[in-house]
Amino acid sequence: MSLTRQTTMKKTFSTASAVPAGANRNFSSYSTVRSSSGGLGSGRRVRTEEREQIKTLNNKFASFIDKVRFLEQQNKVLETKWSLLQEQGVKTIKNNLEPLFEAYINSLRRRLDSLVNDKSRLDAELRQVQDFVEDFKNKYEDEINKRTAAENDFVVLKKDVDAAYMNKVELEGKVDSLTDEINFLRALYEAELLQMQGQISDTQVVLTMDNNRVLDLDGIIAEVKAQYEEIAN
Numbered sequence: 001m002s003l004t005r006q007t008t009m010k011k012t013f014s015t016a017s018a019v020p021a022g023a024n025r026n027f028s029s030y031s032t033v034r035s036s037s038g039g040l041g042s043g044r045r046v047r048t049e050e051r052e053q054i055k056t057l058n059n060k061f062a063s064f065i066d067k068v069r070f071l072e073q074q075n076k077v078l079e080t081k082w083s084l085l086q087e088q089g090v091k092t093i094k095n096n097l098e099p100l101f102e103a104y105i106n107s108l109r110r111r112l113d114s115l116v117n118d119k120s121r122l123d124a125e126l127r128q129v130q131d132f133v134e135d136f137k138n139k140y141e142d143e144i145n146k147r148t149a150a151e152n153d154f155v156v157l158k159k160d161v162d163a164a165y166m167n168k169v170e171l172e173g174k175v176d177s178l179t180d181e182i183n184f185l186r187a188l189y190e191a192e193l194l195q196m197q198g199q200i201s202d203t204q205v206v207l208t209m210d211n212n213r214v215l216d217l218d219g220i221i222a223e224v225k226a227q228y229e230e231i232a233n
Helices: 002-018 021-037 043-209 217-232
Strands: none
Touching: none
């Protein structure tokens, strides 16, 4: 406020000091009157008018100077008042804001203390969780190793089972083949036995007719049986 008013006053004073507004108008009138007089008979009237105009201009200029001085004094007074008001305002604002700033700073300090405590608590919880995770990680890796070992054992056992199964299938095939062979040989043996028994019966009939000869039937049967077993083996 004071700076604007002071700038306005200084501009007004410099303009007024250079060429007063009233003086411009009066000097212009004076030049016009003088140029229009022209004749020697009107010289006295012109000089009288010039003196009156100069007197009027001097009065206006003196009045203008007084007003400028008065305004300068008022401007200084206003500047002084404004400086005092600014000093008082700064002190008042400082006195009014200082408790607020103190309260705000204390609030921030309490909040900082709370955050520090929370950070300590969270750090402890974080370490606990990290230990917990590390323990589970070790257990998980141990289980993975056990599972891998079990899978390897399963693969080995599966190979053994597959080999045993294939061996079983092969043996079952051999058993079936041997069973078929045994059944075939049994049937052949029974057929040959029946044939031999028929031959023996015929031989007995012939022997009964021949009283001069003695035959050992049991020996013949044993011999035939031995021959059959030899063929079977």
